[in-house]
Amino acid sequence: MVYIFQQALNALQLGSIYALIALGYTMVYGILTMINFAHGDLFMIGAFFCFLIAFYLKLSFVPTLLLTMIGVAFLGVVIERLAYKPLRNAPRVSAIITALGVGLFLENFTLALNPYPQHVPALITDQTWTIGNVSISSLQIIIIVLSLFLMLILDFIVQRTKAGMAMRAISWDKSIVPLMGVPVNKIISLTFAIGTGLGGAAGMMYGLAYPVIDPYMGIMIGWKAFISAVIGGIGNIRGAMIGGFILGSVEIMVAAFLPSTYRDFVAFTLLLILLIFRPYGILGKPNPQKV
Amino acid sequence: MSKLKAAYQTLLNKWHIVIAHRFFWPIFLIVGLLFSIAASTFDILDLYLQLILIYVGINIILTVSLNLINGYMGEFSIGHAGFMAIGAYVASLLTVNVFPQTANMFLFPAAILAGGIAAALIGLLVAIPSFKTRGDYLAIVTLAFCMIVKSVLENIDAVGGPRGLLGMEKLTTLPWVFFWTVLSLWVIRNLVYSKFGRGVLSIREDEIASDLMGVNTRQVKVIAFVVSSFFAGIAGGLFAHTLQYINPRMFDIIKSTDILIMVYLGGIASIAGSILGAFIYTILLEILRPLGVWRMVFMPLMLVLLMIYRPRGIMGLREARLFIPLRDLFASKFWRQKKKESGDASAGD
Amino acid sequence: MPLLEIKNLTHRFEGLCAVDDFNFTIASNELVGIIGPNGAGKTTVFNLITGVYRATEGSIYFTGNELVGRTPHQITKLGIARTFQNIRLFKELTVLDNVRIARYGQAIYSPMEALLHMGRYNAEEKRITDHAMELLSIFKLDDAANERSKNLPYGLQRKLEIARALATDPQLLLLDEPAAGMNPNEIKQLMEFIGWIRKTFQVTIILIEHQMRLVMGICERLVVLDFGATIAEGLPAQIQNNVKVMEAYLGKELVK
Numbered sequence: 001m002v003y004i005f006q007q008a009l010n011a012l013q014l015g016s017i018y019a020l021i022a023l024g025y026t027m028v029y030g031i032l033t034m035i036n037f038a039h040g041d042l043f044m045i046g047a048f049f050c051f052l053i054a055f056y057l058k059l060s061f062v063p064t065l066l067l068t069m070i071g072v073a074f075l076g077v078v079i080e081r082l083a084y085k086p087l088r089n090a091p092r093v094s095a096i097i098t099a100l101g102v103g104l105f106l107e108n109f110t111l112a113l114n115p116y117p118q119h120v121p122a123l124i125t126d127q128t129w130t131i132g133n134v135s136i137s138s139l140q141i142i143i144i145v146l147s148l149f150l151m152l153i154l155d156f157i158v159q160r161t162k163a164g165m166a167m168r169a170i171s172w173d174k175s176i177v178p179l180m181g182v183p184v185n186k187i188i189s190l191t192f193a194i195g196t197g198l199g200g201a202a203g204m205m206y207g208l209a210y211p212v213i214d215p216y217m218g219i220m221i222g223w224k225a226f227i228s229a230v231i232g233g234i235g236n237i238r239g240a241m242i243g244g245f246i247l248g249s250v251e252i253m254v255a256a257f258l259p260s261t262y263r264d265f266v267a268f269t270l271l272l273i274l275l276i277f278r279p280y281g282i283l284g285k286p287n288p289q290k291v
Numbered sequence: 292m293s294k295l296k297a298a299y300q301t302l303l304n305k306w307h308i309v310i311a312h313r314f315f316w317p318i319f320l321i322v323g324l325l326f327s328i329a330a331s332t333f334d335i336l337d338l339y340l341q342l343i344l345i346y347v348g349i350n351i352i353l354t355v356s357l358n359l360i361n362g363y364m365g366e367f368s369i370g371h372a373g374f375m376a377i378g379a380y381v382a383s384l385l386t387v388n389v390f391p392q393t394a395n396m397f398l399f400p401a402a403i404l405a406g407g408i409a410a411a412l413i414g415l416l417v418a419i420p421s422f423k424t425r426g427d428y429l430a431i432v433t434l435a436f437c438m439i440v441k442s443v444l445e446n447i448d449a450v451g452g453p454r455g456l457l458g459m460e461k462l463t464t465l466p467w468v469f470f471w472t473v474l475s476l477w478v479i480r481n482l483v484y485s486k487f488g489r490g491v492l493s494i495r496e497d498e499i500a501s502d503l504m505g506v507n508t509r510q511v512k513v514i515a516f517v518v519s520s521f522f523a524g525i526a527g528g529l530f531a532h533t534l535q536y537i538n539p540r541m542f543d544i545i546k547s548t549d550i551l552i553m554v555y556l557g558g559i560a561s562i563a564g565s566i567l568g569a570f571i572y573t574i575l576l577e578i579l580r581p582l583g584v585w586r587m588v589f590m591p592l593m594l595v596l597l598m599i600y601r602p603r604g605i606m607g608l609r610e611a612r613l614f615i616p617l618r619d620l621f622a623s624k625f626w627r628q629k630k631k632e633s634g635d636a637s638a639g640d
Numbered sequence: 641m642p643l644l645e646i647k648n649l650t651h652r653f654e655g656l657c658a659v660d661d662f663n664f665t666i667a668s669n670e671l672v673g674i675i676g677p678n679g680a681g682k683t684t685v686f687n688l689i690t691g692v693y694r695a696t697e698g699s700i701y702f703t704g705n706e707l708v709g710r711t712p713h714q715i716t717k718l719g720i721a722r723t724f725q726n727i728r729l730f731k732e733l734t735v736l737d738n739v740r741i742a743r744y745g746q747a748i749y750s751p752m753e754a755l756l757h758m759g760r761y762n763a764e765e766k767r768i769t770d771h772a773m774e775l776l777s778i779f780k781l782d783d784a785a786n787e788r789s790k791n792l793p794y795g796l797q798r799k800l801e802i803a804r805a806l807a808t809d810p811q812l813l814l815l816d817e818p819a820a821g822m823n824p825n826e827i828k829q830l831m832e833f834i835g836w837i838r839k840t841f842q843v844t845i846i847l848i849e850h851q852m853r854l855v856m857g858i859c860e861r862l863v864v865l866d867f868g869a870t871i872a873e874g875l876p877a878q879i880q881n882n883v884k885v886m887e888a889y890l891g892k893e894l895v896k
Contacts, residue, residue: 035427086599092426093367094602097555097594100369100548104591112584219544223438230431261453265442268435275435276420279428478755485754485761486740486747486768489733493741496730503690504742505716505808514751608732618769622736623785626773 002133007252013140013209015248016147020202021225022232022240023154024195030171030235031191032088034095038079038103040222042196045106046072046203047213051120061123065146068204069197076196077189085185103222110215117214120207143205150198151241157194158237167191171235220264224251227271233284242282315613320473327465341465343577345533348468349526350569352475354553355562356522359479361551362559363488364515365495367426369547370417370433371523373440376542377413378406378524379531380450386532387458399462403471403528410524411517418516422509425498437547444539455538456531463532471529475522480562482518484616491515492560552594558606562614567605641704643668643844644689644812649698651681651688651868658684660868662698668811671838671845673859675852675879677888681868682848683725686814690722691715702812717745721810723801725817725848731790735781735800738789739772742807746771772807778840779803794821799833806841813843819854831857856880864888 021043028036049068053059059067083102087095127138158164166182167190178184206221207213228247232239247267254266274281330336336344353371360368385402386395420432445453482488490511493501502508531537549572557568579586597604612620642665651659659681666672674682687693689700691712700707707715721742730738747768753759776782779799784792789800798818805813818834819827835858838845849855855862855876862879864872866888872879879885 033427035430083595083599087602090598090602093361093365094598096367096427096430097551098598100544100551101591101594101598104545104548105588105595108584108587108591112588115584223434226431259446261442261446265439265446268438268442272420272432272435272439275424275428275432279424481755481757485757485765486744486749487751487754489737489741490744492733492737493730496732497728499692499712500724500728500730501741502712503692503716503722504804505713505745506741507713507744518755618765619734619736620786622734622769622773623783626777626782626785630777 005134007256008249009134009136009140011249011252012245013143013248014252015245016144017202017206017209017221017244018225018228018248019241019244020147020150020198020205021222022228022244023151023237024199025226025229026232026234026237026240027167027191027195029229030237031167031188032084032095033235034084034092035099035226035234036084036195037096037099037222038106039196039199040218040220040225041103041106042072042076042079042218043199043203043206043222043225044110044213044215044218045075046200047120047207047217048110048114048118048203048215049200050204050207051118051213054121054123055118064123065201065204069200072200072203073193073197076192076199080189080192103218107215107218114215117212120211120213122211123208139209143209146201146205150201154194154198155237163187163190224267227267230271230281231274233281236281236283239281239283313617323469323473324466327469331465342533343573344465345463345468345529347570347573348465348472349529349533350550350553350573351472351566352522352526352529353550354557354569355475355479355565356519356526357550358554358557358559358561358565359482359491359515359519361554362561362564363483363495364491364512366421367430368433368519369430369544369551370435370437370440371519371550372542372544372546373433373437374410374414374520374523375527375530375546376440376444376537376539377410377520378403378527379537379542380406380444380456380527381409381524382406382528383456383459383531383537384450386460386462387456395460395462399467399532403467403525403532406528407521407524410527411521414516414520414523415513417520418513421512421516434544437542437544441539441543451538453539455536455541457536459532459535459537461532461535463529468529471525475525476562476566479518479522480614482514483562484619487511487514495560548591548594552590552597555594555597555602555604558604558609560608561604561606561610563611564604564606564609642666643670643703644846645701646685646689647699647701649685649688649700650696651684651693652696657868659688659695662865662868662870664863664870666812666844666846668844669838669842671834671847671858671860673847673849673855673862673876674865675849675855675862676865676871677850680865680888682850682865683816684868685865686722686816686846686848689715689814690720713745716808716810719809719811720814721805721808721812722814723798723805723816723818725820727794727797727801729789729797729801729804732788734786735776735789735792736769736772736785738800738804739775739807740768742804743768743772746809775803775807795826802837806837806843810843813837813841813845815845815847817848817850819849819851824853827851827854830854834858852880 021039024039025036028034046068049071050064053064053067079102083098084095087098124138124142129136158167166187169177169182170184170187224247225244228243229240231246232241232243250270251263251267254263330341353375357368357371360366382402382405385405386399390398390402417433417436421429424432444450450456490501490506493506494508494511498508553568553572554565556572557566558564576586579589582589644666646662646664649659649662650657662685674685676682684693688695689707691707691710695708702718702720705718730741747764749760749764753761773782773785776785781796781800781803789797792800819830822830831854834845837843847855847859859876862874862876863870864879864885871884871888872882
């Protein structure tokens with residue numbers, strides 16, 4: 001029982017990181033129907049920003065978090081403007097390939113500047129409490145609470161604000177919205193800023209939880225987050241959160257019963273099965289084909 | 292005299308066949324084969340240049356086979372490296388563990404072929420999700436497939452797990468690469484100019500219309516995936532016996548991206564483009580080698596610029612006349628002649 | 641026996657009834673028009689016949705074969721071909737290839753023969769290429785055989801789409817708003833053209849149109865659809881004076 005509880009806690013921690021990154025995939029897909037394959041690498045950049053800010057500027061937790069999120073969000077907007085915007089009317093394949101290229105560029109650029117793995121300094125004094133044999137660290141609590149907090153803010157923005165309404169309108173029908181006076185470009189930039197900013201926050205939290213970071217760390221975690229988004233129904237924000245927690249739980253379970261090397265295998269097989277039987281995910285809706 | 296005039300007339304009418312350079316092919320094949328044999332037997336080319344040519348050949352096979360899916364069919368596969376991995380592992384296991392060491396020289400083509408067939412069988416499986424899903428989702432399916440292959444290989448100790456496989460002899464020689472490259476180009480070109488190939492193209496243009504015009508789209512997709520993965524497997528086998536060492540990480544998404552760059556650099560839906568793309572990219576990588584890690588920064592940047600400014604590549608949707616069958620190249624011309632001849636015949640009656 | 645018989649055909653998506661208990665028969669060599677205002681479910685009927693959509697209820701019999709549940713290419717093979725409201729040619733492919741693609745089922749050789757260009761490949765390719773050129777020359781498109789179809793002018797693209805449909809050797813041809821985007825003069829030419837196709841190729845034709853001028857001129861019988869249901873059926877002259885039809889087209893108030 002204690003064991004299960006402990007594992008559930010771990011699943012919640014991993015799941016909230018996945019969910020935060022998955023939100024970025026899902027938001028961009030919702031608004032541009034494009035898979036931003038570079039998103040996992042922006043997560044990695046988040047971890048590196050956090051490292052740079054904490055190591056050189058020696059700021060404390062909250063300012064580091066804010067600066068990291070702003071920095072990554074800015075980078076996300078710049079990438080959208082330079083690389084994705086020219087392709088908005090191009091075939092979808094071009095956009096996907098560009099995103100793959102941007103991702104590789106970010107990885108290799110980081111690698112070129114920084115050939116060795118780095119160690120993120122601890123920003124918070126880690127405390128561990130033991131409640132009836134279940135140990136909880138302060139870091140775990142911060143990760144879970146902060147992720148939930150960010151997700152609630154996002155949900156509020158999307159559901160309750162004018163900008164959020166515009167986002168939903170664009171993802172509903174891209175052709176009509178500009179006619180209603182919605183500044184599409186600004187809304188798309190905002191979407192990228194929020195999505196990548198959340199990815200940056202996830203990068204920072206990951207860096208604090210698993211302090212050794214390297215330029216290629218974003219690839220696999222990015223894919224996992226992407227799988228989460230697909231599980232929940234890509235384009236659906238609440239779905240991304242659910243998907244993140246589902247995948248987190250599955251992975252923790254696999255690690256508990258099988259050798260840890262099977263984790264990726266199970267995650268991708270899950271994706272494959274899902275895509276074949278329910279490609280629109282748990283909360284998504286099937287797209288009727290138009291003739 | 293009139294006979295001479297008639298002969299002259301026929302020559303005049305058929306001159307475009309000469310223009311189409313069909314005599315080029317046998318000469319190219321014989322010279323190419325002789326050169327590749329000579330280069331590897333006598334010291335005409337130094338080993339480094341031979342190695343580069345081998346990589347050019349392997350990359351042409353990979354590019355033209357991926358082009359079948361991404362260019363001709365207009366689907367999007369990022370899992371090509373997965374098929375390559377299957378071919379590489381199967382061929383290597385055969386030459387290292389199964390075939391007697393002494394007979395490897397002769398059994399090498401069989402090993403390569405077995406690798407291709409194994410990859411083709413798996414390609415059959417990947418074709419099934421393509422019946423229902425398209426575009427982004429198919430991209431993810433192929434990606435998941437690639438990751439699963441890698442993950443499975445890492446978990447099988449018999450094939451070395453994450454450490455990989457060692458002990459292959461350097462069996463990939465220039466003549467073999469030449470042979471397999473020409474074979475892959477010929478077969479895929481043949482496919483493209485057949486009813487199945489036209490089916491592949493029509494799926495790219497408009498899948499529903501294609502189905503409504505009587506094209507069995509499922510059959511066409513299966514053929515395309517099987518042929519494409521077969522040659523990816525062949526390339527994998529050749530690759531393994533060039534490097535003499537393989538591990539699962541070599542066949543990840545980065546390798547797939549490499550092949551994608553070659554396809555979209557040279558030009559989608561073009562045999563000539565595939566050759567061009569593979570050639571330019573391979574040579575460019577060698578030239579830029581002194582840049583070290585910055586080379587890997589430059590390459591993805593090139594891909595992004597390519598997508599923005601020339602998304603179909605150098606030869607996008609165009610084909611060198613050399614590769615087009617005469618029946619297609621001169622369709623209206625032949626038809627006009629035929630009508631004229633039959634008209635003359637009926638007038639003569 | 642009628643060539644095509646549709647019984648109680650119903651199609652719903654997302655609660656909306658696009659086709660509601662539709663009944664229809666057509667005999668060989670007839671030319672029947674289906675008319676109705678926009679969104680009446682005309683194209684949906686075509687999509688149901690050709691297998692693009694699967695009917696929720698009802699059945700479609702063509703020369704005695706049940707069509708519901710078959711895939712589009714199987715239905716095409718049975719002898720039904722169609723064109724599209726918004727032209728759907730294979731734009732980047734040549735005019736010749738557009739027609740040859742439609743002869744996929746008529747070219748008989750195996751994938752292996754295709755890969756090696758051996759066996760039956762050559763003879764069959766020659767046969768379908770000649771047939772395609774023959775067809776193109778009937779439509780006066782043979783000189784453009786090597787052009788990409790997107791480069792053809794609009795009127796020729798419409799023609800090519802019909803040629804492509806005929807290349808499948810159909811008994812029944814479904815034309816979806818062939819007059820879309822044409823001026824009265826062109827429509828007149830089109831009327832003659834459709835009549836000529838019917839005679840030359842011996843096909844039965846169902847025509848969807850909302851431009852009355854065309855259908856009144858050539859159709860022998862008309863079916864009027866509104867909100868997925870048949871509201872009138874009969875000779876063109878009868879339909880012209882039908883109050884229900886006028887209501888559907890012009891709105892109740894205007895008719896009064």
